[in-house]
Amino acid sequence: NAGVMQNPRHLVRRRGQEARLRCSPMKGHSHVYWYRQLPEEGLKFMVYLQKENIIDESGMPKERFSAEFPKEGPSILRIQQVVRGDSAAYFCASSPDRRSGYTFGSGTRLTVV
Amino acid sequence: EDKVVQSPLSLVVHEGDTVTLNCSYEVTNFRSLLWYKQEKKAPTFLFMLTSSGIEKKSGRLSSILDKKELFSILNITATQTGDSAVYLCAVEPNNDMRFGAGTRLTVKP
Numbered sequence: 001n002a003g004v005m006q007n008p009r010h011l012v013r014r015r016g017q018e019a020r021l022r023c024s025p026m027k028g029h030s031h032v033y034w035y036r037q038l039p040e041e042g043l044k045f046m047v048y049l050q051k052e053n054i055i056d057e058s059g060m061p062k063e064r065f066s067a068e069f070p071k072e073g074p075s076i077l078r079i080q081q082v083v084r085g086d087s088a089a090y091f092c093a094s095s096p097d098r099r100s101g102y103t104f105g106s107g108t109r110l111t112v113v
Numbered sequence: 114e115d116k117v118v119q120s121p122l123s124l125v126v127h128e129g130d131t132v133t134l135n136c137s138y139e140v141t142n143f144r145s146l147l148w149y150k151q152e153k154k155a156p157t158f159l160f161m162l163t164s165s166g167i168e169k170k171s172g173r174l175s176s177i178l179d180k181k182e183l184f185s186i187l188n189i190t191a192t193q194t195g196d197s198a199v200y201l202c203a204v205e206p207n208n209d210m211r212f213g214a215g216t217r218l219t220v221k222p
Contacts, residue, residue: 035156091212103212103214104201104203104212106211
């Protein structure tokens with residue numbers, strides 16, 4: 001069991017480019033959560049997805065950010081037209097259901113230059 | 114390979130009990146160790162520890178780090194039902210964060 005896999009580990013983008021962050025949940029986990037951690041701050045919830053459905057996106061910025069979790073393949077967090085303020089570590093977590101604990105990935109560190 | 118191991122994985126106690134949660138780690142480079150409480154979605158930050166032997170306290174919660182033995186403990190005294198949550202330990206080796214699997218604490222009335 002490989003755990004929650006996030007890639008890439010580090011991503012550098014120029015302002016205005018698109019960033020795609022991938023998260024493959026643990027085997028058997030159908031719930032995926034994305035978090036953002038800004039420097040000097042704790043984890044901030046962004047979005048909660050189940051297969052093919054967005055359950056809660058209350059933590060997602062209204063513009064430029066989107067997430068999906070297709071029937072096949074990893075969950076994708078997409079940030080369009082990145083700005084410097086998007087620079088952060090983005091963590092994905094998965095769980096088999098809503099009552100179980102989360103398993104976190106190692107994160108993707110996005111740097112916008 | 115960096116590793117963060119929490120124990121126990123789950124714990125059931127009664128109100129008023131004292132609990133100790135454990136976190137051991139192996140990382141190539143250590144910056145800090147953090148404890149989070151997670152009740153629903155977003156984990157809530159509890160403590161950041163960087164130095165050995167210095168206890169951090171917040172109300173009924175306290176935590177201490179041992180950098181020689183590579184572990185930390187989180188103590189909760191006089192537990193309440195509101196303490197029921199998953200407690201996450203995370204280690205920052207460089208710019209990344211490695212999380213443990215968490216300890217699910219259930220406090221029964």
